[in-house]
Amino acid sequence: MADAWYLKFPDNATSQLVQISGVSSSVSVGFTLAEDSLAFMSNRYIFDIRRNFNNTQDAGGTGFFLQQSQSSYDTTGIRNLKVNGLISNAQGIFSAVEDDFCEFTVNNTVSNGVFAFGARFNEVESFKGLAVKNIIVTDSAGVHTINMTDSGGTLSEFTSTDGIVTLKLFNFPTDGSQWELYDDGTGSADTTITGAFSFLPFEFSGNASATLPQPISNSAFDLPELIIAGAQSASLPQPELTGAFSFNALDFSGTQSSSLPQPITNASFELPEFSVSGDISASLPDNTITSTGAFSFAPFEFSGAQSSTQPQPTSDAAFDLPILTLLATQSASLPQPTVSGAFTLPALTINGSMSLGIPQPIVNGSFELPGFTFSGSGSATFPQPTISGSFELPAITVLGSVSLSGVVINVENSGIIILQAGESSIQLSAGDSLIYLH
Secondary structure (H helix, E strand, C coil): CCEEEEEECCCCCCCCEEEEECCCCCCEEEEEECCCCCCCCCCEEEEECCEECCEEEECCCCCEEEECCCCCEECCCEEEEEECCEECCHHHHHCCCCCCEEEEEECCCCCCCEEEECCCCCCCCCCCCCEEEEEEEEECCEEEEEEHHHHCCCCCEEECCCCCCEEEEECCCCCCCCEEEEECCCCCCEEEECCCEECCCEEEECCEEEECCEEEECCCEEECCEEEECCEEEECCCCEECCCEEECCEEEECCEEEECCCCEECCCEEECCEEEECCEEEECCCCCCEECCCEEECCEEECCCEEEECCCCEECCCEECCCEEECCCEEEECCCCEECCCEECCCEEEECCEEEECCCCEECCCEECCCEEEECCEEEECCCCEECCCEECCCEEEECCEEEECCCCEECCCCEEEECCCCCCCCCECCCCEEEEC
């Protein structure tokens, strides 16, 4: 399905007006309603020929279409009223419903090529709650379709599809709330968002697949709790955004796969707690993440026969991974980032038969790894970083049969390296740095 936009006058509209310019000779006007028309509350215009270009002065002429009371209408200079191609009257148009196509012909020439739609020429007596998907103007130059989707949900001025007629909004909200998103029943599931975006909880069961939105967002984006059970797969959003992005708790059980977001973000990005059990694989964000804002994950817990590939981001801002708990036969490949900001990993607890690839980062800022506890039969490769900032490797506790590949550090600038070595062998490439062994 494809996303489309329609224009809606506020339900309390008083001064909102749509100006149509660039028309020639006499015209016919048609429009498709996106919502049912509201009941009459006060004088309301559909059309006024007297609009002057970009101002409220009376340009003269005779031709206006308005409702003055529950049963009183003024169609001066208007004829051939139709709804969905059938002959109708003023009452039929003012009481039309969603997806009805309303049209009428103007008797007189639009002398200055401009008319007002949805309000009186001087920006009063607006049509409260009027919602339209398109406006179609027919004049001596042809048929000009103004598709509200061409606004992108943001523009206040744009042209018809043939580039001849121009629509311009006056006195509408500055927050873009006049643009309403809807599904036009065609195309793909792409979503373009300029306002807050959220979903209610999802629950999947049985043999199914779920592809969640892949939005382009300039504001907040949230997905709620997801519960997935049975033989299913879930492809979560891979968004591009400049606003906040977050998920609520995710719970996976059974034989499933989960492809988590691979976002491009200029703002904060957060993934919450994950609980994964059974024969499941989780592909967490990889190096398609380009972040200039904060980036973080909540705790991860894996049990069963699984593998976990942690994010490999390129980041100019803070980057954090939370506690990782790995149980049973699993492997974990932790980030190998290129970082010019702070980079930290929390405590890691590893049990069972597994392998762990610790980050081998290129870092221009501070880098820190926390305490490690290994038990069972496993292997761990520690960082081999290239670093021009500070680097700290914390205490390591090894229980059981575990092999460790030591740290090799290439020091670009003169500095001091201090290692607690015990009986371990040490290989250093330190340049002119001083080395202390304890």
